[in-house]
Amino acid sequence: MGLVEGITEFLPISSTGHLIVTGSLIGFHDEKAKVFDIAIQTGAIFAVILVYWQRIWATIRELPTQAKAQRFAGNVLIAFFPAVILGLAYGKAIKSHLFNANVVAVALIVGGVIIWWAEKRQKVTVRVDSVDEMRPMDALKVGVMQCLAMIPGTSRSGATIIGGMLIGLSRRAATDFSFYLAIPTLIGAGVYSLYKDRAVLAWSDIPLFAVGTVVAFFSALWCIRWLLRYISSHSFMPFAWYRIAFGFFILLSSASGLITWAT
Numbered sequence: 375m376g377l378v379e380g381i382t383e384f385l386p387i388s389s390t391g392h393l394i395v396t397g398s399l400i401g402f403h404d405e406k407a408k409v410f411d412i413a414i415q416t417g418a419i420f421a422v423i424l425v426y427w428q429r430i431w432a433t434i435r436e437l438p439t440q441a442k443a444q445r446f447a448g449n450v451l452i453a454f455f456p457a458v459i460l461g462l463a464y465g466k467a468i469k470s471h472l473f474n475a476n477v478v479a480v481a482l483i484v485g486g487v488i489i490w491w492a493e494k495r496q497k498v499t500v501r502v503d504s505v506d507e508m509r510p511m512d513a514l515k516v517g518v519m520q521c522l523a524m525i526p527g528t529s530r531s532g533a534t535i536i537g538g539m540l541i542g543l544s545r546r547a548a549t550d551f552s553f554y555l556a557i558p559t560l561i562g563a564g565v566y567s568l569y570k571d572r573a574v575l576a577w578s579d580i581p582l583f584a585v586g587t588v589v590a591f592f593s594a595l596w597c598i599r600w601l602l603r604y605i606s607s608h609s610f611m612p613f614a615w616y617r618i619a620f621g622f623f624i625l626l627s628s629a630s631g632l633i634t635w636a637t
């Protein structure tokens with residue numbers, strides 16, 4: 375599960391969707407598993423912090439005096455709050471009704487079609503080459519798009535990267551901002567989930583969570599570095615086709631009785 379989380383968290387293919395499907399296959403989908411899935415995301419986030427450490431530290435150091443650092447930090451916070459508000463209001467209902475393989479399959483297919491369309495459309499004029507050029511309204515739009523990822527199978531990184539590109543961010547700026555936005559989003563979700571659902575956890579669960587988090591860290595570290603190289607000369611079209619194919623596989627395997635997915 376840690377390997378699945380680390381590899382899929384920052385690719386536009388939905389880590390939550392893949393964790394739900396994987397958990398269904400291996401029989402790991404009870405209430406504790408749902409907390410586990412969210413908690414191990416912190417391992418992937420530590421990988422982001424390591425890769426972007428120089429920029430993060432520079433922003434912290436310059437925050438009291440530099441307008442550039444203040445604008446950047448402000449944009450991340452602006453983009454972060456829509457998911458906080460929606461998550462607090464509807465998070466429990468979403469987990470109860472949408473965390474199943476069929477929803478994941480449909481979201482994978484729909485998201486794949488959107489990525490395909492976004493890559494095939496007439497190119498939008500790029501007006502933001504780097505995250506430092508983003509305006510507060512750009513950040514708010516990306517933050518609203520991140521809320522779509524509450525539907526499992528949508529992909530947080532896919533929604534924010536493709537959404538950012540659609541509003542005029544360059545591929546690199548959209549990807550960088552998606553990574554930065556992941557830091558407060560996933561750490562906040564992990565801490566909140568551990569606190570809220572602490573009743574289903576025990577001290578004996580520490581090794582389970584530790585292994586998942588560590589494996590997620592190292593696999594995410596590899597994946598982030600690979601993705602940053604990939605986007606310099608490639609589109610997201612292969613991910614669109616993968617999503618569509620995997621989504622149809624889930625639906626067809628369920629309809630045929632080949633695999634009985636947990637609901």
